[in-house]
Amino acid sequence: MLAVCVSVDHTAAVGTALVTGVSRRSSIGFAVARRLLERGDQVVVQSWAPHDAEQPWGADDLAAVLAELGDPPHLRADLADPEAPARLVAAARDAVGPLTTLVAAHARSALGRLAEVTAAEVDLCFAVNARGSLLLTQAFAGRYEPAAGPGAVVLFTSGQHRGPMSRELPYAISKGAIQQMTLSLADELIDADITVNCLNTGPTDTGWADPAEQDVVARLMPRGRWNTAAEAAAVVAWLTGPDARSVTGQTIDAEGGFRRWG
Template sequence: MTRLDVTRLDVTPAGTALVTGVSRRAGIGYAVARRLLDRGDRVVVHSWSPHDAGQPWGADDVDAVVAALGSPPHLPADLGDPDAPAALVAAARAAAGPLTTLVVNHARSALGRLEEVTADELDRSFAVNARAAVLLTRAFAAQYEPAAGPGSVVLFTSGQHRGPMPGEIPYALSKGAVQQVTATLADAVAGRGITVNCVNPGPTDTGWAGPAVDEQVAAAMARGRWNTPEEAAAVVAWLTGPDARSVTGATIDAEGGFRR
């Protein structure tokens, strides 16, 4: 894996966070990074634009994304590489000091009904979404220093534990694994003062849906609209802040009243 060169920061923040999947200004990762920066955290952002480039919504200008956040340290990495999670955490620590917060927001988005699913896509989705989440958590916990501040990990799942996702089997499988392993990871690091929780943000408007899906989902929402990335970011801010230290091993279903 290519060595990641970074510039170290020297400002003392409220916390020090690595946020993965910050590649689009319309995305949840961007909103999370913005929210943490606004409360005074030092933030390192990660992206992998080649994934977005292959999706219908396309890639954003990552340089512009990072600039809009005030140019925090930015580390591109393909988290499908088994060595990438540890290298990413190490590079983030080199840039900003001991990490107190890890937000695993990135995802490989893959459609596929049962009759269409392939072993290759199942493996790729599991590697990026589930395996990387565990390896990132392991690397984060290994570098964590309690003196730097309370530790917290926030993982992201989808709604497969609340209802079927028949058109997204690779995604549902891998994100379901993330949700299922949350309590186990939380138990593994609880003695070190680290919380681990999982967020299901529900249908969130990140610019991926066409008009037909847009209307269908909005009609299924109790509030008559999609959730926003900023609403997901608010949940992350709470879970990584001082008021949620007793919450660990939980899945927060912040779906906005989504009716399946």
């Protein structure tokens, strides 16, 4: 399922970007979209509010989300659908022209220790997180036009390569697959002048943690607080800007000195 509403001037932009996972004002995707818009990029945003509605934090007011970004072109797409990534990239290109940037900030979240894991939830997390990121990159690369400018892809992982996440196995292993695919995708695309990197933001306050977990994690951070979505967006802006063209195939651990779990 995908719906699009656009009205965009294609002129005078630094770059053209598709940013997924922009359904809540507290999200990393929202912060990334705002940062890229502020530097002059034309940005298309994707959301899938039904996922948020299933979670403890709930869905945000999507109209308000978009309004705070200046009402950029917006696409509703369920990335559990294997055909959604290609349709999403095609619609984004129609909205703003050839894309130079892909930021796959979407995620399906799921708790579950080993005894609680179900095949259905594992499959869904892999479909949205790992397969979705892979097929988005495939579609982006397939439609990339070098004349539009240097290409950049930023994927997201969650630190499971640095420490265990045994309470949320479906999520952790699917995000781990993203971290593992990054180097191979970067090698595949570097000759096309597309960089591919993966960002581990560490504990980031996007409104999902309860007060007890907020306190525990804050005490494991040297600054005494969680990382912010704006800080993650700053790293994305660097990775997709002119100063990071020599950086590809890397997992950037921007964790703010997180000391892991005690």
